[in-house]
Amino acid sequence: MIENIKEITKDQLLGEAQNMMYQGYRLVTATCVDLGNNNLDVLYHFDKELKLQNYRITIAKGEEIPSISGIYLCAILVENEMKELFGLNVTNMAIDYGGHMLLSDDDLKNPMSRQQIVIEKRGE
Amino acid sequence: MNRTVIPFGPQHPVLPEPLHLKLVMEDEKVVEAIPAIGYVHRGLEKLTEVKEFTQNTYIVERICGICSVMHAQAYCQGIEAMMNIQVPDRARYLRVIWAELHRIHSHLLWLGLLADSFGFESLFMQAWRNREKVMDIMEETAGSRVVISCNTIGGTRRDISKEHLVKISVIADEIMEDMKQIEAAFLNDYTVKHRLVGVGVLTKEQAYKFGAVGPMARASGIAQDHRTTGYAAYGELDFAPVVENDGDSYARTAVRLKEVYQSIKLIKQAIAKIPEGEISVLVKGNPNGEVISRVEQPRGEVMYYIKGNNTKNLERLRVRTPTFANIPTLLQMLPGSQLADVPVLLLTIDPCISCTER
Amino acid sequence: MFDMLGNIMKNLLSKPATRMYPFEKRENFKNTRGQLGDIDIDACIFCSICAKKCPSDAIIVNRNEKSWEVDRYKCIVCGVCTEVCPKKCLHMEEQYKTASYTKENAKFVQQPKPEAPAGQSQEQKQ
Numbered sequence A: 001m002i003e004n005i006k007e008i009t010k011d012q013l014l015g016e017a018q019n020m021m022y023q024g025y026r027l028v029t030a031t032c033v034d035l036g037n038n039n040l041d042v043l044y045h046f047d048k049e050l051k052l053q054n055y056r057i058t059i060a061k062g063e064e065i066p067s068i069s070g071i072y073l074c075a076i077l078v079e080n081e082m083k084e085l086f087g088l089n090v091t092n093m094a095i096d097y098g099g100h101m102l103l104s105d106d107d108l109k110n111p112m113s114r115q116q117i118v119i120e121k122r123g124e
Numbered sequence B: 001m002n003r004t005v006i007p008f009g010p011q012h013p014v015l016p017e018p019l020h021l022k023l024v025m026e027d028e029k030v031v032e033a034i035p036a037i038g039y040v041h042r043g044l045e046k047l048t049e050v051k052e053f054t055q056n057t058y059i060v061e062r063i064c065g066i067c068s069v070m071h072a073q074a075y076c077q078g079i080e081a082m083m084n085i086q087v088p089d090r091a092r093y094l095r096v097i098w099a100e101l102h103r104i105h106s107h108l109l110w111l112g113l114l115a116d117s118f119g120f121e122s123l124f125m126q127a128w129r130n131r132e133k134v135m136d137i138m139e140e141t142a143g144s145r146v147v148i149s150c151n152t153i154g155g156t157r158r159d160i161s162k163e164h165l166v167k168i169s170v171i172a173d174e175i176m177e178d179m180k181q182i183e184a185a186f187l188n189d190y191t192v193k194h195r196l197v198g199v200g201v202l203t204k205e206q207a208y209k210f211g212a213v214g215p216m217a218r219a220s221g222i223a224q225d226h227r228t229t230g231y232a233a234y235g236e237l238d239f240a241p242v243v244e245n246d247g248d249s250y251a252r253t254a255v256r257l258k259e260v261y262q263s264i265k266l267i268k269q270a271i272a273k274i275p276e277g278e279i280s281v282l283v284k285g286n287p288n289g290e291v292i293s294r295v296e297q298p299r300g301e302v303m304y305y306i307k308g309n310n311t312k313n314l315e316r317l318r319v320r321t322p323t324f325a326n327i328p329t330l331l332q333m334l335p336g337s338q339l340a341d342v343p344v345l346l347l348t349i350d351p352c353i354s355c356t357e358r
Numbered sequence C: 001m002f003d004m005l006g007n008i009m010k011n012l013l014s015k016p017a018t019r020m021y022p023f024e025k026r027e028n029f030k031n032t033r034g035q036l037g038d039i040d041i042d043a044c045i046f047c048s049i050c051a052k053k054c055p056s057d058a059i060i061v062n063r064n065e066k067s068w069e070v071d072r073y074k075c076i077v078c079g080v081c082t083e084v085c086p087k088k089c090l091h092m093e094e095q096y097k098t099a100s101y102t103k104e105n106a107k108f109v110q111q112p113k114p115e116a117p118a119g120q121s122q123e124q125k126q
Helices: A013-023 A073-086 B044-050 B056-060 B068-083 B089-117 B121-142 B162-187 B190-196 B204-209 B249-273 B322-333 B339-348 B353-357 C003-013 C049-053 C080-084
Strands: A005-007 A026-034 A039-048 A051-060 A064-066 A089-091 B004-008 B020-026 B029-036 B288-297 B300-309 B314-320 C059-062 C067-070 C106-109
Touching: A013 A039, A013 A051, A013 A064, A026 A073, A026 B300, A026 B314, A026 B322, A039 B300, A073 A089, A073 B322, B004 B339, B020 B339, B029 B322, B029 B339, B044 B056, B044 B314, B056 B068, B056 B314, B068 B089, B068 B288, B068 B300, B089 B121, B089 B162, B089 B249, B089 B339, B121 B162, B162 B190, B162 B249, B162 C003, B190 B249, B190 B339, B204 B322, B249 B339, B300 B322, B322 B339, B322 B353, C049 C059, C049 C080
Parallel strands: A005 A051, A064 A089
Antiparallel strands: A026 A039, A039 A051, B004 B020, B020 B029, B288 B300, B300 B314, C059 C067, C067 C106
């Protein structure tokens, strides 16, 4: 029951973001949801005068999605976070922390996506 | 021109929480700054997928210690919108009273930290001494000083009796008197003005472009306050957003100070208008669907995205806190400032890093 | 600068705002959630509702050996268990939990009641 939500494809993303910029919307945040059947749902939320406008993109894991940090510089933090926690493949970010913004080297990769964890026991 | 890189490390006496900045300097002036977070990442969003949706209230209010009541309020409002639950009137007014008390305590804490950052320790102690009155009244009415656990899905868990309401009103008057004494020290003192005026200017277009929220945006002239949309009994109270136009650190201090006065007036209006009745409604069933709920915290606008799939566990809970939106403004404000101004500037965005990294 | 003088004089001449802590303790308020108190073990029916609702899984209830155990270091003092208990045998105390040298759970076992005279159930801490 979110109002004002529009489904788009990932090719239309940059055009819609540019459109929002011209109309005077500000970026609130972006959300990533793991749908379970190897698909990820990415939602972008924009706001003008306390009314929200949302976009939804459904892509498969591993597909590339362009970054909107060329248009909205404040998107770098949230796109880095989505890349680290979910494994979303975002290209051309303005500042790229290389997978080390929130997680360190000995942490589990992509902890928030649904994945099978196999624990091996080496022989005694 | 030689450039040196100075790390403004995760541990610093001025910061309440760890935040790392790489400052590229030319001789005392900052040329570039890159923030880095990730020192207190606890993975709370994953934990909320494992616990039941009624237990999530207690996890969500521990995301931050300073703005904890509003986190629980946003979560409960989201789930109530998703399950079509109507909260009784008395509960809505009680939520307003506790939220405004929490806003006063958060702003007084910040005023003390700001005074500490430029070395004015006695003003820091005076602001925190005034804050003790608020903490005592929270303990007396709600049970705990900081994380009060009084919001629940369907209303509130505790009621405030008539004697306590009168006491809150009396203490609000005392806080107003105390604030008038330290207001002169913050806004009119010659040395304090030298450290704050003209430092870290953010114009109105830049604030909007970088997505600044809360007192940072209101100090640059954007009159946006989420409480005017009228959730939880704010629609029946009479107030206007506090706005300043200069956009520097002095304006941000003035906005937060005046918001303390605004909160005191809101508390008195709510106490005068609170109706009798029940405080909570029974909750049956499971949440299903998606909802977005937004609430005005002391630092800005917090956004919750909740998705349920008709079981006891939620499918996804996403929290975007106001400091997450305010950190990119550092990329604009820091270049061009002096090294000695960096701690003051960093504190004026009111960093709450444990909210940012959850 | 002279605005501050009134403030400075008041601060110098009034008594300090702090109290001398170990010698003078503050009374806790009446409804403070300090720690989870001891359970009234005779009234407990071992339904385990408190263990299911606890957000931090601090309560362990064993129906077969009739024991109820709480880990006070995991408890977040929220008070949900006291609200949902059907027999109302849990309550919140006002004193905060003090520090101790070892971390151990507080366990209560209900002893079976003896036959003819109305017996007392014992509580045993281990």
